[in-house]
Amino acid sequence: MSSMRAAQVGAAGGPFEIVKQELPEPGPGQVRVLVEACGICHTDAVLVDGYLPGAAFPLVPGHEVAGRVDAVGAGVDGWPVGTRVGVGWFGGCCQRCPSCRAGDFINCAQLQVPGLAYPGGFADAMLVPANALAAIPDGLSAVDAAPLMCAGATTFNALRASGVQPGELVAVQGLGGVGHMGVQYAARMGFETVAIARGTAKEQAARDLGARHYIDSTAEDVAARLRELGGARVVLATGTESPAISACVDGLAPRGHLVVIGASAQPLSINPLQLIFGSHTVVGHASGTARQSEQTLAFSAQAGIRPVVETASLEDVESAFARMRSGEARFRMVLTTGN
Numbered sequence: 001m002s003s004m005r006a007a008q009v010g011a012a013g014g015p016f017e018i019v020k021q022e023l024p025e026p027g028p029g030q031v032r033v034l035v036e037a038c039g040i041c042h043t044d045a046v047l048v049d050g051y052l053p054g055a056a057f058p059l060v061p062g063h064e065v066a067g068r069v070d071a072v073g074a075g076v077d078g079w080p081v082g083t084r085v086g087v088g089w090f091g092g093c094c095q096r097c098p099s100c101r102a103g104d105f106i107n108c109a110q111l112q113v114p115g116l117a118y119p120g121g122f123a124d125a126m127l128v129p130a131n132a133l134a135a136i137p138d139g140l141s142a143v144d145a146a147p148l149m150c151a152g153a154t155t156f157n158a159l160r161a162s163g164v165q166p167g168e169l170v171a172v173q174g175l176g177g178v179g180h181m182g183v184q185y186a187a188r189m190g191f192e193t194v195a196i197a198r199g200t201a202k203e204q205a206a207r208d209l210g211a212r213h214y215i216d217s218t219a220e221d222v223a224a225r226l227r228e229l230g231g232a233r234v235v236l237a238t239g240t241e242s243p244a245i246s247a248c249v250d251g252l253a254p255r256g257h258l259v260v261i262g263a264s265a266q267p268l269s270i271n272p273l274q275l276i277f278g279s280h281t282v283v284g285h286a287s288g289t290a291r292q293s294e295q296t297l298a299f300s301a302q303a304g305i306r307p308v309v310e311t312a313s314l315e316d317v318e319s320a321f322a323r324m325r326s327g328e329a330r331f332r333m334v335l336t337t338g339n
């Protein structure tokens with residue numbers, strides 16, 4: 001293969017076009033990843049619509065990548081050709097800024113995000129810094145591994161970082177591509193798991209994924225229901241409707257945390273009294289490093305956790321993207337290349 005396909009967006013909000021490109025050669029510190037599958041994340045829509053700072057068009061989105069190492073640049077050790085690898089939101093870091101020097105790589109001042117810093121995974125191949133790679137364990141297919149690199153890593157690592165203990169009540173707000181992973185991790189990690197979503201259409205799916213309780217936010221007072229259950233140690237907010245997230249705060253247990261991971265620019269409305277009484281905290285969580293993504297993949301393989309996906313070929317990116325935007329996908333759209 002000397003040429004490759006890429007699904008490119010020419011201008012903000014614009015349609016995708018499939019373009020033919022030369023297969024790029026990896027520079028020092030880089031590998032070329034032959035993409036087998038790439039998930040479509042809600043944040044890809046924020047990128048395509050031009051709302052992420054630094055977005056320069058034309059661009060190729062895609063930060064839920066699974067494939068294999070296809071060529072290795074100078075100075076790269078440990079990632080031989082043929083290694084099965086994933087790439088997520090964490091697409092490389094500078095290793096020089098204060099955050100990197102403190103070991104906090106996800107908060108690198110020059111964090112590289114695939115699709116933003118360099119062409120992403122809606123393509124046959126991409127160049128990636130070797131420090132952004134996560135090894136995919138045997139037993140996870142590329143289609144299953146791809147959504148774990150953002151939707152999976154974000155939820156698993158947000159729950160791990162929250163300090164919640166087995167047996168405690170965890171509510172997952174929103175049941176889309178991200179939330180359906182959050183429910184699975186919360187249940188398998190031993191938390192008493194509540195799924196919160198609009199309507200009842202997803203209730204059975206939520207229970208099948210491991211939710212012990214289900215709250216229909218259109219019919220019930222979410223905070224009152226959570227308090228009846230004893231109060232949530234953690235509410236993992238995966239939705240993008242800020243009023244629905246704000247409505248969970250009064251359902252937190254004392255010293256409970258609202259952990260926000262759904263990407264939205266819409267303000268939350270929380271008054272100081274809601275934080276003071278009960279010593280509640282609101283915290284954001286961003287994805288995970290390459291190592292944390294690798295741990296996500298390993299835990300998922302070990303615990304039998306898989307995303308529920310709909311697949312589409314790279315050529316059908318436009319309709320697949322529209323299906324993600326509509327919220328109708330059950331639950332993650334994944335593009336496949338046939339590689």
Ligand SMILES: [Zn+2]
Binds near residue numbers: 041043063089151
């Ligand atoms: Zn994402």
Ligand SMILES: [Zn+2]
Binds near residue numbers: 098100107109110111
């Ligand atoms: Zn840095």
